Amino acid sequence: MASATVQEAHTLAANSPAAPDTPQIIDDLPANYAADLTAEQRTLVERGRYIARLGDCVACHTGEKSKPMAGGLALETPFGKLYSTNITPDKATGLGGYSFAQFDRAMRKGVAADGRNLYPAMPYPSYAKMTQEDMQALYAYLMHGVEAVAAPNRASEIGFPFNQRWGLSLWNWLFLDDTPFQPQPAQSAEWNRGAYLVQGLGHCGACHTPRGVGFQEKTMSGEGSKGRFFLAGETVEGWRALSLRNLWTPEETAELLKTGRNRHGIVSGNMVDVVQHSTQYMSDADLLAIGTYLKSLPAGSGDLPMQVAQGPAPRIAIPARATAGAEAAHYDVPADLYTSRGGLGYLQFCADCHRSDGGGVRDVFPSLEGNRSLLSDNPSTLIHIMLTGWTTPVTQSHSRALTMPAFAQLGDQEIADILNFTRRSWGRKNAPEVKAGDVASQRKQLKAQADHSRPFETPRLAAMLEEPNARQLVYGARLNIETRDLLPRNVGNALNCASCHLNAGTVADGSPYIGISAFFPSYAPRAGRTITLEDRINGCFLRSMNGKPLPLDSEEMKSMVALFDWMRRETKPEDKVEGRGVGKVSQAIVPNRDNGKKIYEAQCALCHGGDGEGVKNARGQWVYPPLWGDESFNIGAGMARTYTAAAFVKRNMPIAMHSKFPLGQGGLSDQEAVDVAEYFSHQPRPDFAAKVKDWPRDSKPADARY
Incomplete structure (x- = not known):
């Protein structure tokens, strides 16, 4: 890249309005906001709105969605709970009485209009790097572009001695550097723009930079003797904010920030809000500048992949049935997918979205190969997601939110087994082991509770390994999941048994196999006679899979029946099995x-x-x-x-x-x-x-x- 002069870089940093391709969000402006403003003032407000997006003000300062910027959001800290403040222009409870000088002091030094020190949960050490021009635009927006809301601020729930705000003056004296951003003449204008956004308005270090003994960010930039700590990763509210150093290509970083996903994964934790409220609205030029700056930071050691020699676990090639006139394809799955508790747990609860080869589904569910959360030494994010679930950000390119449900119903050891399997398979084989105690500790911290609202008990495929006929049972489960590929002579379409019998027949109301063998032989109205379990299985091959029946004495048929018998448990023919079948819908409903x-x-x-x-x-x-x-x-x-x-x-x-x-x-x-x-x-x-x-x-x- 060509180098930029100090003046060129400073000008770029100061001129923050959205580029022409930036999606303009105008519905967050009061209908009459421009009534008393000149054209120049309206331009300033519009520019300030973009800066507020860059700073993601709405994410922290909105407790109720119907009252944006009115504060009240609970912020958990190691010392207790803080509540974000009202930053609407309401004069009694918000910023309406602030002069620009008072606003500027609060943003750069963390001191409110009445002289109280703000807790650095408000990232004023980062906002201190803002240019004066950007600060004035942001002030204009908050005063004229936000609807005033009368919402009294809630008192913090911080215990002694941390509730003594005078101590924050000492904290500022020790740790605050309120010098505005200084462009580096040797770097390009794009690099300097990225550095300005990351270090300042984006306040990326608030989550991604390790904290010191005073809970201060160890450094506010990548320069100097402590520069190696900048954005090197930190654990925040049970999530691992990963290292951003030497990140992907600038284009891949821009894609993630714009859409919430790229080929390496989908954002999770607090980054969902960041993408949803902030980065998706940035101009393409700003996103590429951020990517360029992050790529320039030397690789750290905490959250980045180890050497290739320490790569993922061995694979086995699984044949996939060929289409007409084509050779059979293969796909690689971990060698212990069907032979380990973690592999079977993954297959049952994770593979429907992430697939048995970890490849995910393009533009829908993330691939696990090379996912940084799997590569990280710290498994906090993985455990957090497993226990509490996760939702993708809603962006202009992906308007439907997709969820990963919470798996708190699984035991601590089950979750540990699954995570260790995924880390070995698609992260690196020498990843530090996740222990059941790690899961239990985070479960307690997150107050993650299992849902026992219905009596249905999900059979665990991993438990098959404990049975004398484990090999046969596992084969039966595999036939259910990979029916089409394993039985090409019997399946005439693209379906597997698990297409209707979800998770190999273990899902309530998803045609589960639990107890089913207890009800055969039984009369079938469609056949007009009493049929066996084998007849019922072959009925699916003939109809749902548009194919041919299995020989009754075949190993495949015997393995399927063995799986059903294993899931029978203590069921008797006269019992009612909770969750059996798919339920009913009234036929009085007229379809449209x-x-x-x-x-x-x-x-x-x-x-x-x-x-x-x-x-x-x-x-x-x-x-x-x-x-x-x-x-x-x-x-x-x-x-x-x-x-x-x-x-x-x-x-x-x-x-x-x-x-x-x-x-x-x-x-x-x-x-x-x-x-x-x-x-x-x-x-x-x-x-x-x-x-x-x-x-x-x-x-x-x-x-x-x-």
Whole structure:
């Protein structure tokens, strides 16, 4: 890059208004804000609004979404709880009585208008680096571009001696450097702009720089003898704010800050708010400047990958069935995926989104390969996410929030096993071990409680390893998950058993296998006779998978039946099994197919394709199945019936909708479920020749397709 003069760099840092491609947010301005302002003043307010976005003021100073900037948000500190202040222009409770000089002092020195010292939870050591021009613009925005809200400030809940604010004067004397940002002449204008944003308005160091004995940031920039500490990673509120040093390419960093994701992962923890309220609104030039600056910082040692020689665990190649005229493809999965407790736990609870090869789903669920949280020595973020869940940021490029549900229902050792497996498999094989005690400690700190609101008990696939016939049981589970690839002669479409029997038949209301073998042999109205469990399994192969039946004496059939028998537990034929089947939806609900199409486009197309064609990965392998067309279930399947499909959708689709264990599944109303089921179930699909033999003795259901 070409070097910039001091003046050029200073001018760039001072001129902060949004670039032309910056999304303009005008609905946060009062309707009459410009009534008494000149054109020059309105320009200043608009510029100040962009600066407020850069500083992410709204994230901390909004307790109630209906009252932006009115404060009241609880901020946890090691010494107690603070509440953010009202920074609307209300004269009695906000900033309305502040002169510019008083505002400037508060922002640079942490001293309020009445002389009280502010706690450095307000990142005034970073804001001190702001230029005078930016400070004036921000003041103009807060005074004229924000709706005044009368909201008294809440007293802090800090105990003695930390509630003695006079001590903060000493803290400032020891640690505060209120010198504005000084551009470096040897660096480019872009580098200096990035440094200004990261060190100042962005206050990235508030979370990402290690703290000293006085809980001060060890350094405020990457220069000087302590520069190696800058942005080297710190743990904040149970999240590991990772090292930002020598980050990805500038373009990849810009993409993450703009959209909340890039090929390396999706933001989590406090960064969700940062992207949602701040960085997505930055100009592309500013985002690239930040990426350029972060890339220039020498690599640290705490959170970055170890050497390649210490890389991820061994893989095995799994054959994937070839399409017509093509050779069989392969995909690599960890060698102990089916042979370790952590691997089976991952397969049951994580692979539906992150996939068995850790590859995730492009633009939907993050890949785990090289994810910095997995590479980090400190597993705090991983444990935090497992215990409390996580939601993606809502951005202009990704308007639907996706959730990872909380897994607090899993035991401490189970979570440790899964995390150790993922760290070995896609982080590095010598990653420090996560212990059950680490999970228990963070569970207590986060007050993460398991949900026992219903009696359904989820079987653990990992428990199969303790059985005498473990090999057979594991094979049965694998056949359920990889049916299409393992049984190409019997499956005629893109579905697996687990497409309907979620998580290998272990999800409540997701057609679980629990207790099912106790109810066979039994009479089946569709067949008009008593059928065996083997008959029922082959019915799925013929209908849902549009294929051919398994030989009754085959190893595959015996393994599947063994899995069902293992999940039978103590169930007796006369028992009622909680969570069995998919429930019911009233057939009195009249479907609206047009509305069903809209719901499909909004909630289903992300995973099943805009035209129901399903989703494949970069290697052309199926990730999520098609809902209609030649590769979907045929007309004889239960899912081809509106109300059967609606009951399944109601309780199981879409996934990642909310925090419900284990897939965040369900969330549509009964009417919505019926509407969307009517839409996709009546799309073109394969015929079923044997349909003429169905219901020979009993009345067929009202929603039967034939």
